[in-house]
Structures are given as C-alpha cells and as structure tokens.
Amino acid sequence: MVRAQVSMVMVLDKCIGCHTCSITCKHVWTNREGQEYAWWNNVETRPGVGYPKTWEDQDKYGGGWVLENGKLKLRLEVMKKRDPPKITDYYQPYDYDYEALFTDQLQDKQPVANPINAYTGEPMDIKWSPNWDDDLAGANIYGRMDPNWRTLEKEIYFNFKNTFMFYLPRICNHCLNPACLAACPRKAIYKRPEDGIVLIDQKRCRGYRFCTIACPYKKVYYNWKTGRSEKCILCYPRVETGQPTVCTLSCVGKIRYMGVVLYDEEKVLEAASAPEQDLVRVQREIILDPFDPDVIRQAKADGVPENFIKAAQESPVYYMFKKWEIALPLHPEFRTLPMVFYVPPLNPVITALDARGKYTADYDTLIPTIDKLRIPIKYLANMFAAGNEEEVRKALKRLIAIREFFRLVEVEGKSKAEAAYVLEQNGLNLEDADKMYRWLALGRNRWIIPTRKVELRMKLPKKASGR
Amino acid sequence: MKRSWMAGLIAVLVVAAVSTGLGVILATSQAAEIAVPYIQGSLPMDPDAQLWGQLDKAQIPLTAQLIVYPLSLDTKARTLSVTAAHNGTHLAIYIEWSDDSKDVEGAPGDLYSFGDAIAVQFPVNTGAMPYICMGDTANPVNIVFWRAGKGVENLVAGSAYGQKPGQREALGLQSTATSPIEKLPPEAQIWKAEAKYENGSWKLVLIRPMGSTDPMVPSLKPGESISVAFARWEGSLHERGGSKTTSGWYTLKLEGVAAPAPAPTQTVTTTTTTTSTTTVEVIPPAIKGAVVGLIAALAITIIALIVFVARKKALTT
Numbered sequence: 001m002v003r004a005q006v007s008m009v010m011v012l013d014k015c016i017g018c019h020t021c022s023i024t025c026k027h028v029w030t031n032r033e034g035q036e037y038a039w040w041n042n043v044e045t046r047p048g049v050g051y052p053k054t055w056e057d058q059d060k061y062g063g064g065w066v067l068e069n070g071k072l073k074l075r076l077e078v079m080k081k082r083d084p085p086k087i088t089d090y091y092q093p094y095d096y097d098y099e100a101l102f103t104d105q106l107q108d109k110q111p112v113a114n115p116i117n118a119y120t121g122e123p124m125d126i127k128w129s130p131n132w133d134d135d136l137a138g139a140n141i142y143g144r145m146d147p148n149w150r151t152l153e154k155e156i157y158f159n160f161k162n163t164f165m166f167y168l169p170r171i172c173n174h175c176l177n178p179a180c181l182a183a184c185p186r187k188a189i190y191k192r193p194e195d196g197i198v199l200i201d202q203k204r205c206r207g208y209r210f211c212t213i214a215c216p217y218k219k220v221y222y223n224w225k226t227g228r229s230e231k232c233i234l235c236y237p238r239v240e241t242g243q244p245t246v247c248t249l250s251c252v253g254k255i256r257y258m259g260v261v262l263y264d265e266e267k268v269l270e271a272a273s274a275p276e277q278d279l280v281r282v283q284r285e286i287i288l289d290p291f292d293p294d295v296i297r298q299a300k301a302d303g304v305p306e307n308f309i310k311a312a313q314e315s316p317v318y319y320m321f322k323k324w325e326i327a328l329p330l331h332p333e334f335r336t337l338p339m340v341f342y343v344p345p346l347n348p349v350i351t352a353l354d355a356r357g358k359y360t361a362d363y364d365t366l367i368p369t370i371d372k373l374r375i376p377i378k379y380l381a382n383m384f385a386a387g388n389e390e391e392v393r394k395a396l397k398r399l400i401a402i403r404e405f406f407r408l409v410e411v412e413g414k415s416k417a418e419a420a421y422v423l424e425q426n427g428l429n430l431e432d433a434d435k436m437y438r439w440l441a442l443g444r445n446r447w448i449i450p451t452r453k454v455e456l457r458m459k460l461p462k463k464a465s466g467r
Numbered sequence: 468m469k470r471s472w473m474a475g476l477i478a479v480l481v482v483a484a485v486s487t488g489l490g491v492i493l494a495t496s497q498a499a500e501i502a503v504p505y506i507q508g509s510l511p512m513d514p515d516a517q518l519w520g521q522l523d524k525a526q527i528p529l530t531a532q533l534i535v536y537p538l539s540l541d542t543k544a545r546t547l548s549v550t551a552a553h554n555g556t557h558l559a560i561y562i563e564w565s566d567d568s569k570d571v572e573g574a575p576g577d578l579y580s581f582g583d584a585i586a587v588q589f590p591v592n593t594g595a596m597p598y599i600c601m602g603d604t605a606n607p608v609n610i611v612f613w614r615a616g617k618g619v620e621n622l623v624a625g626s627a628y629g630q631k632p633g634q635r636e637a638l639g640l641q642s643t644a645t646s647p648i649e650k651l652p653p654e655a656q657i658w659k660a661e662a663k664y665e666n667g668s669w670k671l672v673l674i675r676p677m678g679s680t681d682p683m684v685p686s687l688k689p690g691e692s693i694s695v696a697f698a699r700w701e702g703s704l705h706e707r708g709g710s711k712t713t714s715g716w717y718t719l720k721l722e723g724v725a726a727p728a729p730a731p732t733q734t735v736t737t738t739t740t741t742t743s744t745t746t747v748e749v750i751p752p753a754i755k756g757a758v759v760g761l762i763a764a765l766a767i768t769i770i771a772l773i774v775f776v777a778r779k780k781a782l783t784t
C-alpha cells in the first residue's frame with residue numbers, strides 16, 4: 001500500500017538559534033492556559049540536556065520501542081512505567097511583571113519587570129527554562145549531561161580549542177510507527193492516512209498520559225487545564241491549503257524544507273524492527289521513488305491524489321533524505337521511524353598554526369578528512385544514525401563536495417565539467433549540484449505542498465512555492 | 468448473634484480472597500443485593516451527614532483488572548463500603564473506602580498526579596446484566612465516573628461500536644470496539660457528587676434524579692431493581708484507564724414508595740452474597756435478634772430468587 005506523508009527537513013548548518021520558530025508556534029497554537037510550559041516547537045543547544053531535561057534518556061522517561069526477541073514492544077510496557085514527566089522536567093513557566101514598568105514609584109534606578117510565577121503571579125527566581133543551557137552559556141555545566149556522549153571521551157571536547165556547539169530545533173516527527181499512538185488505550189491518537197499527520201482527538205482523549213511517556217521525543221504535552229494531551233499538529237489547517245507550517249514560514253535561517261514522500265505502508269513494521277546499524281538505510285528503503293511507473297500506478301490505485309504524486313517528485317524531503325542521503329532521522333534507535341529529517345551540521349576542520357604561522361588543515365584529496373571535523377562524528381552518529389558513523393560521514397562528505405565543486409567553479413574559474421569530478425567521487429552529478437545549490441544555498445522553493453481540497457486546488461496556484 | 472455475624476464476615480472474606488486469588492472478575496456467578504431504602508425528604512449531599520452513618524453498608528470486594536492493556540500493577544485486595552437511599556425522586560449512592568493518600572489532580576502545572584477515582588456502572592436496559600467489562604453492543608452500560616479534583620461525569624460504554632458510521636453519527640456517538648467509552652451529552656450529565664477525605668479514608672456521595680430522558684441513561688423506579696458494579700482507581704499508584712480494580716455485578720433494590728418510610732435507625736439492610744455453592748448472610752450488629760435477621764434474609768433471598776427466575780423467564784420468552 002502506497003501512502004503519502006507530508007514531512008520536513010531541517011538543515012542544521014543554517015539554524016541561528018533565534019527561536020523565531022518557537023515563538024511563532026507559541027503564539028499561533030499554545031498561548032493558552034494549560035499549555036504555558038508546552039513548546040510544540042523548541043530549539044536546543046547541543047551539547048546540552050534539551051527540553052525536557054535529558055529527554056533522550058529513555059531509562060528515565062520510558063519512551064519509544066524496544067526490540068524483544070525480534071518483536072517491537074513499547075518501552076513503557078517493558079519497564080512497567082506509569083509515571084509521566086513532571087513540570088520540573090520541563091520548567092516552571094513564568095512571566096514578567098510588566099505592570100511594574102508603569103506603576104513603579106519614581107526613583108533613581110530604572111524600573112524592572114521582575115519574573116513572576118505564571119500560575120500564582122508570585123515573584124519567583126528563574127532556575128530553569130527551555131534552552132537554559134544556551135541562555136546562560138551553560139554548556140560547560142549542562143553539556144556534560146547530554147545523553148549523546150555515550151561512548152565518547154567527552155572531556156576533551158570541553159577544552160577551549162576543541163569545543164563545538166550547534167542548534168537543534170525540534171517538533172513532533174509525525175512518525176510512521178508512532179509510539180504515542182500505540183500507547184493510547186483510548187485510541188485517541190491517529191495518523192491521518194492522506195498526509196501522515198499525527199493528531200490527538202480531543203474528544204476521545206481522557207488524559208491518561210500514556211502518550212506523554214511513550215513519545216521518545218517528549219513531544220506530547222499534557223494540558224492540566226483541559227485534562228487532555230496535546231501535540232504539534234503540523235499546522236494541518238495551513239498544510240491542507242498548500243501552505244507551510246508557521247515554523248517553516250517564519251524561519252529566519254530558512255533552514256526548513258517541506259514536501260511529500262511516498263512510502264510503502266506494509267514495510268513500516270519491518271523497517272522499525274531492523275538491527276540498529278541498518279535503521280537509517282531501511283527507513284530510506286521504504287521511501288519510494290516517485291518517478292517509478294510502478295510506484296505511480298500503485299499510488300493511484302491506493303487513492304493517492306495526482307497532485308500529491310506530482311509534489312512527491314519535486315519534494316526537497318525526497319531528494320535530501322532518499323536520493324542524496326544528506327538528511328538523517330533524529331534518534332532512529334527509538335524505532336518510531338520519525339519523519340522530520342536533519343542535515344547534520346558541517347563544521348570547521350580543527351586547524352593549528354604551523355611553523356610559518358599559517359593555518360593548516362589536513363586534506364584528504366580535496367575533501368578534508370571528515371574525522372578531523374570539530375564535531376566528533378560519533379556524537380552526530382549517536383544523535384542521527386543510531387551510532388552508525390558511516391551514515392554521517394556520507395552525508396557530510398556530500399555537503400563538502402558540493403561546496404568544493406562551487407569553489408572550483410567560482411574561485412578557481414574551472415568549468416563545471418572540469419569540476420564535476422568532485423561530485424562524481426561522492427556519487428552526485430551536475431544536476432544534483434544545481435538543485436542543491438538552489439535549495440540549500442539560495443533557499444528557493446523550500447516547500448512544495450499539495451492542497452488537500454479539490455475546491456481549493458482550483459483556486460490556488462498548482463504549486464505553492466517558497467519565497 | 469455474635470457467631471452468625473462472625474460467620475458472615477468470614478464468608479465475605481473467603482469470597483473476597485477467592486476472587487482476588489483468581490485475579491479475575493467474578494461476573495454473573497455473583498448476585499448480591501444492596502438494599503436502597505426509601506427516605507422521606509431530601510437526600511444529603513454531605514458525606515458527613517448523619518444518614519450515611521446510620522445506613523448499613525455492603526462490603527464490595529474489588530480485584531485488579533488483568534485482561535486488557537494497560538493492566539493494573541497492584542493486585543492487593545480492595546474493598547468499598549457502599550450504601551444507597553432514594554426519596555422517590557432522587558437516588559443517592561454513598562461509597563466509603565480507606566486510602567492512605569489523598570490524590571487530587573488538576574492543580575495548575577500538575578502534569579504528574581492522577582486523582583483517586585470511582586466508577587459505578589449500570590446497564591442501559593434495567594432488566595439486563597451486560598458483560599461486566601464495560602458492556603457490549605447488545606447491552607451497553609451507563610457509567611458514572613468521579614475523579615478527585617476533576618468531579619463527576621456521566622458516560623456510556625459499548626453503545627455505538629458494531630453500528631455503521633452513519634448510525635453512530637445519527638446517535639451522536641463515536642465509540643469503537645477497541646475504545647468503547649464516551650462522555651454523554653451535557654443534558655445527560657445528571658449526577659452530582661461531593662467527596663471528603665478524612666482520617667485515611669474517602670467518603671463520596673453521588674446523587675442523580677431517578678428519571679432520565681437520555682436513552683443511554685436508565686430511568687429508575689421505586690420498587691424496582693437494577694444491576695450495579697463498581698471500580699476504583701488508586702491515584703498514588705497512577706492508576707487510570709484499564710489500570711484499575713473492579714467488582715462483579717450487584718443488585719440495587721429500590722424500596723417501594725408505598726411502604727411506610729422506616730426511620731433510618733430501624734432500617735434493616737441485609738446484604739446477601741450468593742455464590743454457586745454457598746449462601747451467606749451478613750447480619751449487621753444493629754439488628755435486635757438473630758431470628759429477625761435470619762427471617763429477613765430468607766425473605767429477601769426468596770424474593771431475589773423469584774425476581775431472578777422471573778427475569779430469566781422474561782429473557783427467554
């Protein structure tokens with residue numbers, strides 16, 4: 001059975017950590033009582049603990065799936081875990097006493113809007129907040145608590161010359177094998193067959209909070225006011241009309257790309273049960289080639305509309321995840337088959353001044369040795385490939401190849417044909433280079449989203465495109 | 468007198484122990500009665516009202532739900548003390564249980580707590596004794612659900628699955644086989660609840676008007692009986708959903724209004740537990756003589772038997 005999924009790629013190189021995405025999302029969807037603490041979109045600083053604190057530590061939170069004798073089981077069932085995260089795992093929401101700016105008595109110093117507890121209105125000391133790691137440049141404290149260090153000798157990365165950081169924006173991954181959905185005894189969570197968006201039916205939900213435990217990304221948020229759980233809805237009212245999510249639209253770094261991928265529904269469970277080393281590869285395999293006539297025929301037979309198939313052929317997600325293999329899923333070892341992908345950050349090569357006072361860097365032909373990059377490959381592999389370093393190397397090499405190609409053309413004045421060997425060495429061609437340049441560098445057509453409604457389809461341009 | 472009281476207690480304990488030991492819900496093999504005396508005047512909402520202390524209580528054993536996900540993780544035996552009364556227009560159910568911790572949910576920013584909770588289940592068709600685990604399509608159940616900090620809700624389970632989507636829509640229902648329970652519309656929210664936690668125990672009063680206009684909520688009449696079952700969730704163990712303890716079916720026997728209203732102190736409430744092999748009487752100490760109790764118990768057993776046989780006949784014809 002061929003199904004369509006609207007999904008996203010985030011290119012981490014370009015994220016500037018401005019949190020515009022989080023703020024936009026907050027104002028559109030969660031600026032309400034009961035969701036004060038909830039950030040359907042949040043941006044984390046890595047190395048760091050993230051939000052909620054150390055959410056990747058499933059021994060603590062019990063999220064995702066485990067493979068037991070070849071069978072997938074919810075970790076919360078294996079652990080017999082019944083307790084959801086506490087508010088202190090997120091943070092105590094606060095506001096500022098802006099009134100004081102207008103009502104304070106005349107005095108020598110400037111009036112201050114002091115922080116107040118969002119629930120009680122009482123003055124409070126802020127001890128933690130989402131991305132606290134970054135706000136107080138606290139990586140030297142919290143960075144060590146990052147679960148992705150695992151097998152790494154982390155201490156050397158806290159030496160001044162070896163340090164690194166990058167931002168990690170996160171939303172619900174609208175997984176193909178969602179643990180949140182599986183854990184709900186009320187069957188209140190469903191994955192829309194037409195576009196794969198995972199939603200919680202607010203009428204059916206009775207606030208049991210199994211989903212808040214089961215989601216390994218901690219992307220379901222219990223609303224204490226309504227007594228029901230809520231999550232990112234991938235801005236479905238916008239997506240249905242061919243518009244991108246608000247986080248995508250407002251993204252300052254233009255890091256977010258949205259598009260359709262076609263996948264083989266029958267293979268989902270098999271892919272989710274693959275050995276850890278193979279998880280990324282197998283997830284790629286179930287994404288289908290939208291140009292393959294057999295796939296097109298089957299998609300049509302399974303009710304995928306024509307405009308979805310067309311969108312899948314132009315989809316940046318298809319190209320970046322499946323064709324070029326430069327995008328990777330976040331923590332595939334949780335086995336939910338997350339459908340938001342990340343292009344891992346390229347980062348400077350560690351250089352040193354040589355005897356002549358010049359910077360040197362090791363080069364492996366023209367491509368710098370990947371393992372000399374500042375961010376340890378293992379760290380990225382733990383985050384994006386269940387520890388499989390080869391997947392990360394492949395992605396980074398291709399990103400460097402495309403830069404090298406354009407450097408040869410633009411700086412060294414070589415013709416494209418002359419420079420093409422850098423691409424070919426890394427399994428790319430001139431056409432790929434052109435597409436990559438348009439998408440990654442110029443940021444054109446960052447979303448290609450088919451409209452859902454026939455009546456809207458007639459009124460809107462066939463292809464809604466990015467700026 | 469003392470000996471018969473002891474025997475009764477032991478028998479109840481044996482029943483409780485057996486049902487707990489089995490770890491399953493004793494369903495239709497149990498047919499115990501909870502007498503619902505007629506009281507003149509208004510029924511007190513206050514859990515501390517004198518009346519609730521005066522009425523005799525049935526001891527309802529509860530066992531862990533171990534059939535469907537999410538299972539109960541606690542298999543210790545639990546008991547509810549239950550009594551009820553009606554005044555011709557309203558029915559009140561009083562439930563008392565001991566609980567070391569008061570668990571209330573819904574405080575601002577509290578994502579972690581689960582309130583202590585109670586459910587009382589009735590058949591939608593008063594004459595029926597539906598499948599004990601929240602009914603089925605043929606015989607749905609009406610459930611009043613109370614959770615500390617959240618209040619009371621009137622629910623229906625099993626009503627809509629098996630029906631075509633169109634029919635479900637027409638009835639305004641949405642349940643499915645895998646998820647049978649749903650909240651009734653606002654006009655069917657007829658229960659009021661008041662609870663109090665003191666000295667290690669909860670006291671809960673649930674009151675509803677006897678009549679109902681909603682087809683999913685049974686109407687009750689003085690002089691008639693209706694099946695009833697109970698469930699309890701322990702908040703400190705984070706019990707919710709299927710993670711709960713439940714009872715088998717009991718019978719609420721509503722006293723007729725025509726009968727002279729007995730003063731509460733003179734009410735003789737006898738709970739009779741009948742299993743397939745034994746008949747056990749629990750005679751409360753308030754009874755003046757063992758003979759009176761025995762006669763009353765026998766009379767009620769006979770009436771129950773007659774009702775049971777009559778109902779069975781009615782069902783088979």
Ligand code: SF4
Binds near residue numbers: 181
């Ligand atoms: S990220 Fe979490 S909430 Fe979103 S679909 Fe996956 S398991 Fe569910």
Ligand code: SF4
Binds near residue numbers: 014169250254255
């Ligand atoms: S708006 Fe874009 S650039 Fe800014 S933090 Fe969010 S993802 Fe990063």
